Amino acid sequence: MNDNTNSVSPSLLAGDHFDWVRYSRKQRLARSFGYVAAAVLLYWALSTVDIFWPWVRTAPAQLGDMMFRMFPPSLEKLNPILYALVESINIAVLGTIVAVVLALPVAYLGAQTVTPNRVTLWLARVIIVATRSVDTIIWALIFVAILGPGPLAGILAVAFRSIGFLGKLIAEAIEEIDWGPVEAMQAAGASRAHIVTYAIVPQVVPSFWAITILRWDINIRESTVLGLVGAGGIGLIFQGAIDTFKWNTVSLVLIVIVMVVFAGELVTGIVRRKLL
Numbered sequence: 001m002n003d004n005t006n007s008v009s010p011s012l013l014a015g016d017h018f019d020w021v022r023y024s025r026k027q028r029l030a031r032s033f034g035y036v037a038a039a040v041l042l043y044w045a046l047s048t049v050d051i052f053w054p055w056v057r058t059a060p061a062q063l064g065d066m067m068f069r070m071f072p073p074s075l076e077k078l079n080p081i082l083y084a085l086v087e088s089i090n091i092a093v094l095g096t097i098v099a100v101v102l103a104l105p106v107a108y109l110g111a112q113t114v115t116p117n118r119v120t121l122w123l124a125r126v127i128i129v130a131t132r133s134v135d136t137i138i139w140a141l142i143f144v145a146i147l148g149p150g151p152l153a154g155i156l157a158v159a160f161r162s163i164g165f166l167g168k169l170i171a172e173a174i175e176e177i178d179w180g181p182v183e184a185m186q187a188a189g190a191s192r193a194h195i196v197t198y199a200i201v202p203q204v205v206p207s208f209w210a211i212t213i214l215r216w217d218i219n220i221r222e223s224t225v226l227g228l229v230g231a232g233g234i235g236l237i238f239q240g241a242i243d244t245f246k247w248n249t250v251s252l253v254l255i256v257i258v259m260v261v262f263a264g265e266l267v268t269g270i271v272r273r274k275l276l
Helices: 010-014 025-048 053-057 059-070 078-110 118-133 136-147 151-175 180-187 192-223 234-243 247-275
Strands: none
Touching: 053 059, 059 247, 078 118, 078 151, 078 192, 078 234, 078 247, 118 151, 136 151, 151 192, 180 192, 192 247, 234 247
């Protein structure tokens, strides 16, 4: 009997009583081996991580004390927090715009069906992989080291992180278009520019807006932490409040960040319904 089916006693053929077993013996052994292997892997992973367990045991008490210090939130620095929040939103918006401008040619060259040759295809894919592989915080650290602290470093960090995301998804959207209009324009002798403008772009526009709105929503969230490394925004106030143990200010910053992320979700949902 196949091991992938439930095991049934041969006495069933003679009409005798039989015991139904969900897994065969071989399957039970394989599952048991899998559980043991998972437990060994988990133990090995924990043993390679330097965890100070006394701190873990006192974490509930520390959390309770921190929550007690956080509430009620202090409104003393509400105006600077709101100003920094606007700066974070502007970083996300400008970074997304820069990323779109840079990602469109990368997406075109990265689409197998329209790229001029394999050199441009691999060049685009290297750019996509390189920009997606580096986290926004790392990009921010790089640009802070180059340009100094400030929102410009944050804008470029958001932009460079977004290029790979936008380029990959837009390239996939280009590869999935209906090639009927493209072939018709090619048969009519249209130039490459006309084919792109009138046959490819109209089909990609809905996906383009959906992808861009999604990335903007992600950038709103990521821009709130860039200040932790000096790249501007509300994260700078957040880090300063933690460093000075002003937990009432920390709680206010967290509340503001949650509210702006929730508002971003609402805005992106409304825009998506209007445009798509």
